Amino acid sequence: MRASTTLFLLIFLAGLLFLAACETEPEPMVVWSNVPDTAFLVELYNAERDQPVHFRYISNLTEALTQQRVDADVVIGRWVNNPPARAVMIRDGDNDPWTPLAFNLGTIVFDASRVRLAPDLSVTPEELGENLRLLRDNPDDDPPPMRFVPSLSARFLYEMVRIGGVVPEPFPEGGPRWSAENYDRAFEGVREWQERWNGSAREEREYRERFLYEPWYRLLENQRVLAVYLPSNQFLDWSFFAGSSLDFRWLRDGEGLVRVLEDVVYAGIPEASASRNRARQFISWIRETETQVSLMEHKIEQRIDTFGVFGGFSTEPEVNRRMGREIYGELAGRIPEPDMLALPGPRPRYWDEALEAVVHPYLAAAAGGSDSDGEQLGRQLRRWYDQRGD
Known part of the structure; x- marks a missing residue:
């Protein structure tokens, strides 16, 4: 009797240990x-x-x-x-x-064997227009008619309006709290840049459509432009680290901060x-x-x-x-360093989709000479969000 009781207790204790092990196994x-x-x-x-x-x-x-x-x-x-x-x-x-x-950061990319740009870590859109030049020791090089073309990249146009004060803050339910006034003021800066450095939006569009159809590295190699814009994760790949003559500056706002991409x-x-x-x-x-x-x-x-x-x-x-x-x-x-960076705050839900579907195409058309109106863009965004749904 005592032996069977002891055997039962041992089996019971073993069962408890097994169950405990099962319960503690995460x-x-x-x-x-x-x-x-x-x-x-x-x-x-x-x-x-x-x-x-x-x-x-x-x-x-x-x-x-x-x-x-x-x-x-x-x-x-x-x-x-x-x-x-x-x-x-x-x-x-x-x-x-x-x-x-x-x-990631916005990056201005150029060929350092041909082009001179201020040696700072970063550059503003205004400094880009003022300082982007061919090197003087390349007398056989002829500067292209347009050294930099903002409308070549809708992403650059978006970063320009962000620098100009467009902050796509979200409503609590997730849609964009759009400010037409901020957009209109910011896009006016794009227009002024085009008129000052490239003549007009129309002239820039005609030059882009006629000459700027190759990949960005070919545009630099063939000197169609002196610099292009790329997000840093698209530029910093094996080709840059393979010892090419490409160089870069971070895109900076007028307050001295490099704006982190969204x-x-x-x-x-x-x-x-x-x-x-x-x-x-x-x-x-x-x-x-x-x-x-x-x-x-x-x-x-x-x-x-x-x-x-x-x-x-x-x-x-x-x-x-x-x-x-x-x-x-x-x-x-x-x-x-962190004190040189400006991180974005919360954004509207599906903002990456809205950028690709609405904002980037609208900016590209406006930079090509079409009408630009913040109220109109706001309506297009609201319509897109209504159709997109949750």
């Missing part, structure tokens, strides 16, 4: 992201730890966070800092629900997360200098041609310093 943490670098980051994390993280690529994170069941514990992505997405993320006290991780990469924790503490630890790990340097080194070893951290610069200054010292020597001393 579920894999899930990361949603629309940034490809996140997959490599998860790979590094899983190689170091026994508790796996699962990665899931979601192209439209705002839509996924607000319209479907959320099984993510961490979200890492672009175009998520908008009211509907912010509303479903946790915030610790008064802290913002989104932690910025990486960013596609900032953020990290946050959804309210639906069942692993908030682990999620916080994961985001803290992401922000560590060694983690981000390892990510860049891993991509280079694997011959993955995406620049920097999450395709851009880090919001951690020490990471950018090491980026210049150890990985991208061409950038040493050229990455702006």
Whole structure:
């Protein structure tokens, strides 16, 4: 009897230990992201730890966070800092629900073997018109009729109106709080630039349509223009670091600040997360200098041609310093410090889609000589949002 009682107790205790082990075994943490670098980051994390993280690529994170069941514990992505997405993320006290991780900058690109531009780190649109010149030691080079063509890039036009005071703030429900007056004032600056340096919008359009049909690097090589505009993640790839004569300046506003582009990469924790503490630890790990340097080194070893951290610069200054010292020597001393940068605030939901569908085409047409009216653009945006829906 005593032996059978002892056997029963042993079996009972073993069962309790098994159940306790099952209860303490954590579920894999899930990361949603629309940034490809996140997959490599998860790979590094899983190689170091026994508790796996699962990665899931979601192209439209705002839509996924607000319209479907959320099984993510961490979200890492672009175009998520908008009211509907912010509303479903946790915030610790008064802290913002989104932690910025990486960013890109507007870049003026030119061929340093042929072109002279002030040696500063950055340049304003006005300085671009005043200072962009051919080098004097190339007497056989003839300057092109137009040294820089704003309408060649709708993205540049948008950055010009942002510099001029257009801030696409969102209403609480997520749509844009559009100021026609701010837009009209800002676009007048585009018109003045065109008239001063390129004659008129019409002349610029005719020159662009006749001569500026090749890829940007061919335009510089063939000296159709002396400089072009590119987002930094499109310019800083293998071709720049392969030892070409291309050089660049950051695009700066009149107050001395380099405006960060709006596609900032953020990290946050959804309210639906069942692993908030682990999620916080994961985001803290992401922000560590060694983690981000390892990510860049891993991509280079694997011959993955995406620049920097999450395709851009880090919001951690020490990471950018090491980026210049150890990985991208061409950038040493050229990455702006935090006090030189202006980060954008929250944007309307689906603002990236609205830019491509409405704002960029409207700016391109207006810079080509069509009428430009802030009220009209505002109506087009409202119509697009009504048709887009939630």
